Amino acid sequence: MRPYLLGRSIIIYTDHCPLCNMMTSSVKNRRVDRISILLQEFNIDKINHIKGQNNCLADYLSRHPIPREE
Numbered sequence: 001m002r003p004y005l006l007g008r009s010i011i012i013y014t015d016h017c018p019l020c021n022m023m024t025s026s027v028k029n030r031r032v033d034r035i036s037i038l039l040q041e042f043n044i045d046k047i048n049h050i051k052g053q054n055n056c057l058a059d060y061l062s063r064h065p066i067p068r069e070e
Contacts, residue, residue, distance in 0.1 A: 006041070009045045019047060
């Protein structure tokens with residue numbers, strides 16, 4: 001995915017609320033710092049929060065599994 005994302009403006013939609021504040025928060029630890037450094041490589045315009053129950057695209061396959069034919 002990396003080659004497709006580099007050089008493009010990115011808007012992230014997530015149900016993980018701490019991710020929304022990670023880039024602007026002043027309270028960090030080493031683990032969060034490493035993740036922030038990795039994300040700085042990309043041109044992230046905005047991180048939007050979506051409630052988990054409303055994030056149907058991300059959970060579609062797990063909530064609607066393909067029925068097995070036996």
